[in-house]
Amino acid sequence: MIAYIMCFILFLVGLYGVITRRNLVKIAVSMSIMEISTFLFFALVGYIDGGVAPIVDPADPVKTYVDPLPQALVLTAIVIGLATTSMLMAIIIRLYRKYGTFDIREIKNLKG
Amino acid sequence: MILGALYAIHAKDLLSSVIACGIVGYSLVICFLLLKAPDLAIVQIVVDTITLIIMVAVVLDSSREESYSKLDTHGYISAVTGILMIVILLYFFAISIQSLDVLGKSTLRMANYYIEGAAQKTGSANLVTGVVFDFRGYDTMGEAVVLVTAVLGVLTILRLKGKK
Numbered sequence: 001m002i003a004y005i006m007c008f009i010l011f012l013v014g015l016y017g018v019i020t021r022r023n024l025v026k027i028a029v030s031m032s033i034m035e036i037s038t039f040l041f042f043a044l045v046g047y048i049d050g051g052v053a054p055i056v057d058p059a060d061p062v063k064t065y066v067d068p069l070p071q072a073l074v075l076t077a078i079v080i081g082l083a084t085t086s087m088l089m090a091i092i093i094r095l096y097r098k099y100g101t102f103d104i105r106e107i108k109n110l111k112g
Numbered sequence: 113m114i115l116g117a118l119y120a121i122h123a124k125d126l127l128s129s130v131i132a133c134g135i136v137g138y139s140l141v142i143c144f145l146l147l148k149a150p151d152l153a154i155v156q157i158v159v160d161t162i163t164l165i166i167m168v169a170v171v172l173d174s175s176r177e178e179s180y181s182k183l184d185t186h187g188y189i190s191a192v193t194g195i196l197m198i199v200i201l202l203y204f205f206a207i208s209i210q211s212l213d214v215l216g217k218s219t220l221r222m223a224n225y226y227i228e229g230a231a232q233k234t235g236s237a238n239l240v241t242g243v244v245f246d247f248r249g250y251d252t253m254g255e256a257v258v259l260v261t262a263v264l265g266v267l268t269i270l271r272l273k274g275k276k
Contacts, residue, residue, distance in 0.1 A: 004212070008205050010117055012198065017121040019194070025126050025171060029133045032163065033117045036140050039156075043147045045212065053148045054239035065239065066148045072243040074152055076255045082159045083262035089170045090266040096174045102126075 003044055010037035024092045024102045028085065035081045039074050046070035126171045134164040151240045 014037060017030025046067035054068040092102070099107050116139065120132035137160035144153040244252055 001209070004209055012201070013117045013121065016194075017117075021121060023126070025167070026121060026129060028167070029120050029129055032133060033120065033136055036136055039152075040140060040143055043144055043149055043152060046149075047147045051148060053150050068239040068243050071149050071152055071240045072248060074149075075155055075240065075244055076251055078152070078155050078159050079255055080258050082163060083259050085163050086166055087262050087265050087269075089166050090269045093170050093173060094269050096170075102174065 004041070007037050007041045007044060010040070022103050022105055024095065024104060027104075028088045028092060031088070032081070032085055035077075039078060039081075042070040042074045042077075127168065130164065130167040130171055133167070134160060137163070149240075151238065 011034055014030045014034030017033065018027055021027055021030065046069065048064060048066050051064045051066040054065040054071070095107060096102060101107065116132050116135040120129050120136065123129040123132060137156065141153045141156050141160070144150075144156060
C-alpha cells in the first residue's frame with residue numbers, strides 16, 4: 001500500500017513540474033519523471049511475494065513466477081518513452097536555435 | 113527517488129536538473145531488480161543512459177541557467193485550481209487503490225495462460241520474451257513503427273535548412 005502511495009506522489013511531483021516550470025528542459029524532465037512513475041506502478045502491480053523472475057527453469061518446475069504480462073507492457077513502454085523523449089528534445093533544441101531562449105513565456109511573446 | 117525528482121524540478125542549473133533526472137531513472141533500475149524484473153532493469157539502464165546523453169547534449173549546446181522572475185499576479189486562482197486538482201486526483205487514487213490487490217498478493221488473471229506451457233509454445237525460456245515476441249507480436253511491431261516514426265521526425269526537425 002505504501003509503495004503505491006509513493007508511486008502516486010512521484011507522479012504528482014512530475015505533474016507539478018509540468019504545470020509550474022517555465023523552462024522547456026525542465027518540462028521535458030518532469031514528463032520523463034511521470035513516465036518513470038508509471039513504469040514503477042506497472043512493475044508493482046505485477047509483483048508477487050516469493051515469486052521469482054519469470055524465467056522457466058526445466059529442472060525445477062514448482063515455482064511461482066512474477067506476472068510476466070505487466071513486465072512485457074512496460075518493456076514496450078520504456079522504448080516508446082525513449083522515442084518520445086528524443087523527439088521532445090529535438091523540438092526543444094530547434095526552438096532554442098530559433099528563439100535563443102528556453103522560456104516558454106518569451107517564446108509566446110515573440111510570435112514567430 | 114522522490115527527493116531526486118524534487119531536486120530535478122527545483123535545481124537552478126539545468127545540467128544538475130538533467131543529472132538528477134538520471135538519478136531517478138537509475139533508482140528505478142534498482143526498484144526493478146527488487147521487484148524481480150531483470151529484463152526491465154537491463155532495458156531501463158540502456159534507455160536511461162541514452163536519454164541522459166541526449167539531454168546533456170541539448171543542455172550543453174545552449175544556455176544553462178534558468179532565469180527566474182516573479183510569478184503571475186493572479187496567484188490565488190492558480191493555487192485554488194492546483195489544490196482542487198490534487199483533491200480530485202487523490203479521490204480517484206483512493207477509489208482505484210481499493211480495486212487493486214495488496215502489494216505482493218496479486219493474482220495471476222490473464223497470465224496463467226501465458227505461463228502454462230509457454231516454454232513449449234514459444235521455445236523461449238524467458239517468459240517476458242515469450243509474451244513480447246510471440247503472444248503480443250503485433251504490439252511489438254507497433255512499437256517498432258513508433259520508433260521508426262520518431263527517428264524520421266527527429267531527422268526532419270533537425271534538418272539544417274528549414275523551409276520557410
